Amino acid sequence: xxxxxxxxxxxxxxxxxxxxxxxxxxxxxxxxxxxxxxxxxxxxxxxxxxxxxxxxxxxxxxxxxxxxxxxxxxxxxxxxxxxxxxxxxxxxxxxxxxxxxxxxxxxxxxxxxxxxxxxxxxxxxxxxxxxxxxxxxxxxxxxxxxxxxxxxxxxxxxxxxxxxxxxxxxxxxxxxxxxxxxxxxxxxxxxxxxxxxxxxxxxxxxxxxxxxxxxxxxxxxxxxxxxxxxxxxxxxxxxxxxxxxxxxxxxxxxxxxxxxxxxxxxxxxx
Amino acid sequence: xxxxxxxxxxxxxxxxxxxxxxxxxxxxxxxxxxxxxxxxxxxxxxxxxxxxxxxxxxxxxxxxxxxxxxxxxxxxxxxxxxxxxxxxxxxxxxxxxxxxxxxxxxxxxxxxxxxxxxxxxxxxxxxxxxxxxxxxxxxxxxxxxxxxxxxxxxxxxxxxxxxxxxxxxxxxxxxxxxxxxxxxxxxxxxxxxxxxxxxxxxxxxxxxxxxxxxxxxxxxxxxxxxxxxxxxxxxxxxxxxxxxxx
Numbered sequence: 001x002x003x004x005x006x007x008x009x010x011x012x013x014x015x016x017x018x019x020x021x022x023x024x025x026x027x028x029x030x031x032x033x034x035x036x037x038x039x040x041x042x043x044x045x046x047x048x049x050x051x052x053x054x055x056x057x058x059x060x061x062x063x064x065x066x067x068x069x070x071x072x073x074x075x076x077x078x079x080x081x082x083x084x085x086x087x088x089x090x091x092x093x094x095x096x097x098x099x100x101x102x103x104x105x106x107x108x109x110x111x112x113x114x115x116x117x118x119x120x121x122x123x124x125x126x127x128x129x130x131x132x133x134x135x136x137x138x139x140x141x142x143x144x145x146x147x148x149x150x151x152x153x154x155x156x157x158x159x160x161x162x163x164x165x166x167x168x169x170x171x172x173x174x175x176x177x178x179x180x181x182x183x184x185x186x187x188x189x190x191x192x193x194x195x196x197x198x199x200x201x202x203x204x205x206x207x208x209x210x211x212x213x214x215x216x217x218x219x220x221x222x223x224x225x226x227x228x229x230x231x232x233x234x235x236x237x238x239x240x241x242x243x244x245x246x247x248x249x250x251x252x253x254x255x256x257x258x259x260x261x262x263x264x265x266x267x268x269x270x
Numbered sequence: 271x272x273x274x275x276x277x278x279x280x281x282x283x284x285x286x287x288x289x290x291x292x293x294x295x296x297x298x299x300x301x302x303x304x305x306x307x308x309x310x311x312x313x314x315x316x317x318x319x320x321x322x323x324x325x326x327x328x329x330x331x332x333x334x335x336x337x338x339x340x341x342x343x344x345x346x347x348x349x350x351x352x353x354x355x356x357x358x359x360x361x362x363x364x365x366x367x368x369x370x371x372x373x374x375x376x377x378x379x380x381x382x383x384x385x386x387x388x389x390x391x392x393x394x395x396x397x398x399x400x401x402x403x404x405x406x407x408x409x410x411x412x413x414x415x416x417x418x419x420x421x422x423x424x425x426x427x428x429x430x431x432x433x434x435x436x437x438x439x440x441x442x443x444x445x446x447x448x449x450x451x452x453x454x455x456x457x458x459x460x461x462x463x464x465x466x467x468x469x470x471x472x473x474x475x476x477x478x479x480x481x482x483x484x485x486x487x488x489x490x491x492x493x494x495x496x497x498x499x500x501x502x503x504x505x506x507x508x509x510x511x512x513x514x515x516x
Binding site: 058060072073074075076077078079083086087088103104105123124126127133136137138158159160161162163164169171172173174203206207208210211213214216219220222223224 | 320354382385386390
């Protein structure tokens with residue numbers, strides 16, 4: 001570019017009426033010489049930008065997400081709850097969780113005791129009283145991303161909603177912190193952020209899945225107890241999980257139609 | 271044509287003011303992108319999508335750490351993503367030299383998964399952190415990227431701690447595992463390639479518990495012919511804790 005521009009600067013400005021046609025001809029010639037280069041540059045720029053722009057164009061209408069959880073594979077290490085807090089900047093206190101692990105201890109008389117010390121992040125202290133225990137196991141819990149979500153119905157300002165790809169999200173800038181949704185959720189999956197004073201919940205790591213990454217809890221689960229994918233797309237790992245396991249959802253009698261599918265779930269789990 | 275009555279004209283003016291007021295109020299109060307895709311602000315979805323990621327994902331680690339990834343891919347930890355132990359490392363991926371991933375080296379970290387807990391699924395390798403070679407750090411024997419120990423475990427309890435604990439307080443405490451299970455030596459190095467045998471008949475338990483068995487007299491006896499025929503012994507008596515449950 002500098003090579004082509006340097007001749008113009010060599011022509012002294014305001015050199016009299018004489019050289020005017022020459023200068024016009026010269027400028028036209030210059031423009032004619034430079035134009036293809038400029039156009040080329042534009043074309044090359046477009047060609048480079050397009051492949052970058054293509055994956056960034058995420059179309060929510062082509063997806064419909066769900067999660068599978070194999071209760072038999074959960075070892076209660078709590079890495080999912082820990083990773084969730086790290087990924088989503090959830091307060092580190094032991095009361096606010098977007099996902100957590102519950103320990104069920106079912107006594108011989110059918111009485112179920114459930115605990116979740118710090119969501120399972122620090123592990124579960126071993127219960128010494130082994131006698132009389134019928135069954136005991138871990139159950140990871142999170143927002144069920146219901147297809148028929150009660151929390152969305154009760155929100156008075158439209159700050160919580162179901163996206164076109166089936167994820168229930170909270171609009172933090174629009175939430176007024178009235179806590180109706182926290183009351184309405186039958187799964188206890190929501191909490192009020194102690195600093196921001198807005199409702200928060202699992203987003204399936206929406207910022208990750210729209211980039212093609214897995215949710216943080218699925219990424220770190222060491223035993224593959226969590227499966228993430230598309231609902232009703234045969235090639236998706238979730239669809240395979242639902243074909244090869246007997247699937248239950250939590251509280252099916254509420255007709256919330258959860259999209260978190262549990263395999264090997266005990267009837268005592270609520 | 272007769273003119274409209276005065277009250278109708280006035281009502282029309284009031285109506286027009288109300289409609290204009292409603293339109294203006296809606297303009298001012300409803301957020302810009304509300305209702306574009308549903309009953310919510312479409313811009314909220316974009317701001318959630320723009321949140322930063324902290325976990326890079328295991329695919330991001332493998333291109334640089336090929337030897338470790340290859341070793342791990344052949345080990346029992348092949349399903350364990352790098353960031354399970356090394357923490358969220360998106361920063362390390364973007365600036366590898368400035369952010370070094372931490373590596374847990376204490377005895378407290380591995381038992382989060384491998385400490386004995388009765389709620390864990392049967393068969394998951396668990397140890398008792400108090401008894402299992404204290405106070406040496408786990409990594410002095412187990413490479414976390416290929417955790418198979420350098421020498422095979424000497425007792426069954428090293429891996430089958432849950433069963434060993436149950437059996438230790440039962441009437442079968444004195445029986446060795448090989449009394450009922452035939453175990454190939456190969457089972458100690460590749461457990462799932464050579465599974466131990468299990469008893470298959472009522473007569474097997476009858477070797478000690480039948481009326482005519484040659485075992486010591488204080489062992490409880492049953493008549494194999496009349497004691498719940500048609501059932502296998504272990505349907506009522508868990509062999510590692512054989513007291514029958516009512």
